[in-house]
Amino acid sequence: MTESLERRGKLIFAAVFVGAIAVLAVLFHAVTGGRFLTASTLTIIAKNSVYPTFIAWGLCFLFACGYTDMSIGGVVVLGSFASCVFGNWWGYAGVILGGLAVGLLLIFINFNIFAFSRIPSWIAGISLAMVYEAIAVFLKVSDSTKPLVMVSLREEYRGLGQLPWSLVILAVGLVAVYFVYNLTTIGINIRAIGGNSAVAQKMGINLTRTLLKVGLIAGTLIGLASALQESYAGMTTVKTGLTSMSMLFYPLAIYLLAQILRDQINIIIAVPICSAIVYAVFNVLALLGVPSGTLQEAILGLFLIVFGVVGQHGNRGVVK
Amino acid sequence: MKKLKLQDVVPFAAFIVIFVFFTIASGGKMLSAYNLRILLDQSMITIVVGLGVLFVAAQGSIDLSVGVNVAFSGVLATHISLRLSAPWLLIPAALAISAAVGLVIGVIVSKLKVSSFMTTIAMLIGIRGVVNYIQTKIGVEYLDVSLKILNEPYVKIPLFIAVTAVMAYLFEFTKLGRYSRAIGENETTARSVGVPVEKMKIAVFLLSGLLAGVGAIFTLISVGGSTNTMGNFLEMKVAMAIFLGGVLVTGGASARIYKVLLGAFSITIIVNGLALIGKSESQISETVEGILLLLILYAATAAARRDRRRSVKQAVASETSATEST
Amino acid sequence: MSTNLLEIRGLNKRFGPTHANVDIDFTLKRGEIRGLIGENGSGKSTLISIIAGLYPRDSGAITLGGAEYSPRSPLDANAHKVSMVMQELGVVGTLPAGVNVFLGHTRQFTEAGVINLNALNKAATKVFERWGLPKVPLNRLTDGMMIEMRKIIELARALSVEPDVLLLDEITQSLSMNNRELLYELLTRLKDMGKSVVVVTHDVDELIRITDTITVLRDGRVVGSVESAATSADEIKLMMVGRRIEGDYYRSDLAPDYSDEVALRVDGLTVDGEITNVSFELHRGEILAFCGLSDSGIHSVGKAVYGLSKRLRGTVKLNSSELRSATDALRRNVAYVPKDRDNEALMIRDDILSNFVLPSLDTLKGALGYLAPQRLRALALKMTAKLSVKCTDINQVMDSLSGGNKQKVNLGRWLAKSPELLILDCPTRGVDVGVKAYIYSLMLEAKRSGAAILLISDELTEALGMADRLVVMKGGKITRVIRRDEDFTEQSVIAVMV
Structure with a gap:
């Protein structure tokens, strides 16, 4: 009885959800004077939303550990550098391996620092972000590295950031991440720790070992995100004064929105959907003439607070 | 005799090491009267804004919106005072606007129970967008010359001392400070005693906003006008000052006024000292600050854990001696 | 093969200054359903938690099936075919129900780090079918589920290891009537299969009905064991209370003694899921004690009166004007000492x-x-x-x-x-006798100076020793109010409390 009710509830939700998205799309199309449901706009949205999706997936694993890593932006900048340098040397293999290597290494270092220093991760992450930003500046100004990193990734190796390959990568990523999150021991263990670490530890799950393994998973995702970012944009701007943190804001909004839907949709599936929604909204805003970098940021901030409030609803615990 | 806590010694030791290192490395240039003036001048804004954030940090929360609040209230207040040709209106306008931002944050954090980190980061993104937008419309604006007097040392320094004194009084000698530390120590305890926790949370974010307004005024009078880069990075500088000074991230009894000053001077000396020895590039100071912050935070949290273990041991000892004597 | 499955000799366990289990001897036969009962803090949960591998014992010997048994963890206990449904811990909300059933045992469905969810859910379904448990949506996260459903998932988890010894800590109180019946049938089946069960509950009548033998604990010691068929609820209750060495630190007068002036008037106080329609008056100079078992709601009364929980209905008036909140109470000279000293009352690092x-x-x-x-x-x-x-x-x-x-x-x-009203929730919890006596003298001093005292106590002797009137609660409601000069004995209180 419960089983079939359950299934019916899911179907109804799916219908409503798809319907709502369709209505929203038509509405967007109408308010933009017919400029939303066009090939060019949809292409832009599809291309835009891929690399933040990978970061948001990374956040799913990070938040399950209770970590808020503010240095991810800094890691992505360095990862993109590596992607560019090795990509220009070795082609596609270099694009992927370069980003991957840096992402894995740095995020793994971060996890070790979080786990062993016991400094709250957000503040440790800010310190690390400063260091990573500084390294990027060193690479940019040093005479020996400048010619390597301050160039664009060669046009012929940018395919991963363009259609249709970016969507193929997204699909492959979705299957792989869904698999890891839902069907592997490490995925189950980290969700158990995130949900109730007391029960998890009583049930024989090793906290530190699980955390470090998750560091490798998150590192892989952030590394891939770097490679995709470089492939999409072709080059990377160096960020200083902690502005690299701003690279986390869109993924954060995506994650928070997906978090709200998690009772209905598996969060790993919800992330790319929410990513498309968030980027669609900001694309519409751009089409409507809302200037980017200014009022769009203001709306993003508002989104974060609203998603935060809705996601927090019903929580009675102590919140700092 | 009052026993010194290890967690309070670490930041002092760090400060002394930094100070001695740069004094020697700069060949004494650091201590020239001219440079000391610069040190004070560069620390002032961090301290003023930090004094407000300290209340928030004492409760175990954090306010990362103060930098952008400086810009927001500074830009708007300058514009208002110029439009109405009432130069002195700048001060009440800046304070009112910044306090209003603080109030909104306080309500979101206390009533809607979103974490302060998340809320103030969202504010940082959102309001920075608004400030940039306003700037594209009105451009850089200059303060009326009549306000120049505020930047004279004989006005500015007493003003700074007065603000510091008032905040020190509020923090160390009133209910607001004591209740805030109690909330940081244990919010459940504070609640079950009857501390109006929600009201206190709103109050400290309001105060933190208000002090950001004071910071905006100090910034405006020393720069002479408003730009959209006002307050950039300030929230991080302030947070670093507070934590480098030895306030634990959990707040509570570890929060003290002197630590804001200690931490702010530590940071200023690092930046200033690096410049004196010819390493003024931002990437060097950013690396040094980042690594020092990590090290000092690590030392302080480890020290706090050690202090705690020691006192628990003492309790167990007195427990066993009590059972033995009965 | 001996008929004794589990044997415990001279087991001791201390938590800091609390001696939770004192020289416990305990034997469990194959195919036996054993009940474990005692007042709060009598050590019954500690005992079964040690058996289940949650805590190590300090001293004593345990054998299981004749072999030495010292489980290092609940998983280790599972490996020895011992499993437990815990009173509090619960399930992991961020994981689906099916995974929760095999949490800690997912390895059997794992190959190269990959879990075969299909096989896992099939196995979980089998567990539910085998033991006749009500169906649960296995793919849903347990976060949004009702407490009863989550308890059933925990029960399935305990049964999935095919236990020889099943330990149930206060499970029936979160089950509805029809699921209780299911549980009773389950116990009979386990018994027929030669498995043993230890049941902990506060419900004496239920315990007598469903168990073969009952062991009564008091102050961390075993008082005795009786055959369920040959005992009565009254006998059990008497054993739970027993004769205790009374200190001379309680008050010695035998009559209530307080002013007519009402300090606190509580009317129809209701807190969702905790207390229902609680009304009472507390006079100046009176000590009014609240007694009840762990789910009786006595602690919620203290919290609600001080304004710390959301009152669904009812009024709380101090000197005939409403106490609106904890802040209001603090301002109007009311004192509240919560039960959990280190986590709710004090700032222990300050x-x-x-x-x-x-x-x-x-x-x-x-x-x-x-x-x-x-x-x-x-x-x-x-x-x-x-x-x-x-x-x-x-x-x-x-x-x-x-x-x-x-x-x-x-x-x-x-x-x-010098507060006007003192709400004291277990003020002598975890302190030694000397401090205890001192706290009582402080209470009496406050009483003499005209303070009204609301004493919430897990210790019946303390309540009887100190109170002018005693309020007994059960299931969130007041069942009886007894005056000091009436029927002021442990037996009469226990009769309405358990």
Whole structure:
């Protein structure tokens, strides 16, 4: 009885959800004077939303550990550098391996620092972000590295950031991440720790070992995100004064929105959907003439607070 | 005799090491009267804004919106005072606007129970967008010359001392400070005693906003006008000052006024000292600050854990001696 | 093969100063359903938690099926075919129900780090079918599920290891009537299969009905074991209370003695899921004690009166005007000492001084809200001396004090204000006899000076020893109010409490 009710509830939700998205799309199309449901706009949205999706997936694993890593932006900048340098040397293999290597290494270092220093991760992450930003500046100004990193990734190796390959990568990523999150021991263990670490530890799950393994998973995702970012944009701007943190804001909004839907949709599936929604909204805003970098940021901030409030609803615990 | 806590010694030791290192490395240039003036001048804004954030940090929360609040209230207040040709209106306008931002944050954090980190980061993104937008419309604006007097040392320094004194009084000698530390120590305890926790949370974010307004005024009078880069990075500088000074991230009894000053001077000396020895590039100071912050935070949290273990041991000892004597 | 499956000899367990299990001997036969009963803090949960591998024992021997048995963890206990449904721990909300059933045992469905969810869910379905448990949506996260459903998932988890010994800690109270019947049938089946079960519950009648034998614990010791078929509820209740060595530190008068003036009037107080329609009056100079078992709601009464929980209905009036919130109560000179001293009452990492002055800041402040350091110090020094708190300095961190001295600070900081109404929730919990006696003398002193005292107690002897009137609660409702000069005995209280 419960089983079939359950299934019916899911179907109804799916219908409503798809319907709502369709209505929203038509509405967007109408308010933009017919400029939303066009090939060019949809292409832009599809291309835009891929690399933040990978970061948001990374956040799913990070938040399950209770970590808020503010240095991810800094890691992505360095990862993109590596992607560019090795990509220009070795082609596609270099694009992927370069980003991957840096992402894995740095995020793994971060996890070790979080786990062993016991400094709250957000503040440790800010310190690390400063260091990573500084390294990027060193690479940019040093005479020996400048010619390597301050160039664009060669046009012929940018395919991963363009259609249709970016969507193929997204699909492959979705299957792989869904698999890891839902069907592997490490995925189950980290969700158990995130949900109730007391029960998890009583049930024989090793906290530190699980955390470090998750560091490798998150590192892989952030590394891939770097490679995709470089492939999409072709080059990377160096960020200083902690502005690299701003690279986390869109993924954060995506994650928070997906978090709200998690009772209905598996969060790993919800992330790319929410990513498309968030980027669609900001694309519409751009089409409507809302200037980017200014009022769009203001709306993003508002989104974060609203998603935060809705996601927090019903929580009675102590919140700092 | 009052026993010194290890967690309070670490930041002092760090400060002394930094100070001695740069004094020697700069060949004494650091201590020239001219440079000391610069040190004070560069620390002032961090301290003023930090004094407000300290209340928030004492409760175990954090306010990362103060930098952008400086810009927001500074830009708007300058514009208002110029439009109405009432130069002195700048001060009440800046304070009112910044306090209003603080109030909104306080309500979101206390009533809607979103974490302060998340809320103030969202504010940082959102309001920075608004400030940039306003700037594209009105451009850089200059303060009326009549306000120049505020930047004279004989006005500015007493003003700074007065603000510091008032905040020190509020923090160390009133209910607001004591209740805030109690909330940081244990919010459940504070609640079950009857501390109006929600009201206190709103109050400290309001105060933190208000002090950001004071910071905006100090910034405006020393720069002479408003730009959209006002307050950039300030929230991080302030947070670093507070934590480098030895306030634990959990707040509570570890929060003290002197630590804001200690931490702010530590940071200023690092930046200033690096410049004196010819390493003024931002990437060097950013690396040094980042690594020092990590090290000092690590030392302080480890020290706090050690202090705690020691006192628990003492309790167990007195427990066993009590059972033995009965 | 001996018929004894589990044998425990001379088991001891201490938690800090609390001696939770004292020289326990306990034998469980194959195919036996054993009940375990005792008042709060009698050590029954500790005992089965040790058997289940949650805590190590301090001393004593345990054998299982004749072999030495020292489980290092619940998983290790599972490997020895011992499993438990815990009173509190529960399930992991961020994982689906099916995975929760095999949490810690997912390896059997795993190949190269990959879990075969299909096989896992099939196996889970099998567990549910095999034991006749009600169906649960296996793919859903347990976060949004009802407590009853989550308990059933836990039960499935315990049964999935095919236990020889199944330990159930307070499971029936979260089950509805029809699922209780299911559980009873399950117990019979386990018995027929030669498996053994230990059931912990507060419900005496249920216990007699479903068990073969019942062991009664009191103050961490085994009082005795009886055949369920040959005993009565009254006999069990008497064993639970028994004769205790009474200290001479309680009050000696035998009649209630308080003013007619009502200090606190509570009318129809209801807190969702905790207490229902609680009404009472508390007079000046009266000690009114609340007694009841762990789910009776006595602790919620204290919280609700002080304004710490959301009142669904009802009024709480101090001197005939409504107490609106905890802040209002603090201002109007009401004191509240919560049960959980270290987590709810004190700031244990802060110093003695800060803890002492916290409730008194309003009275200590001068013009401009000035809290003069010397006034704060004076208050802390005065109370430290008055209560003879053993410390080197009032700047000493709370954490470094012994339990008794912590409690002196906890209570003393309120007494410094000479409060009109004192709400004391288990004020003598975890302190030694000397401090206990001292706290009673402080209570009597406050009573004499006209304070109204609401004493919430897990210890019946304490309530009987101190109260003018005693309120007994069960299932969130008041079942009886007894005056000191009436039927003021443990038996009469137990009769309406259990």
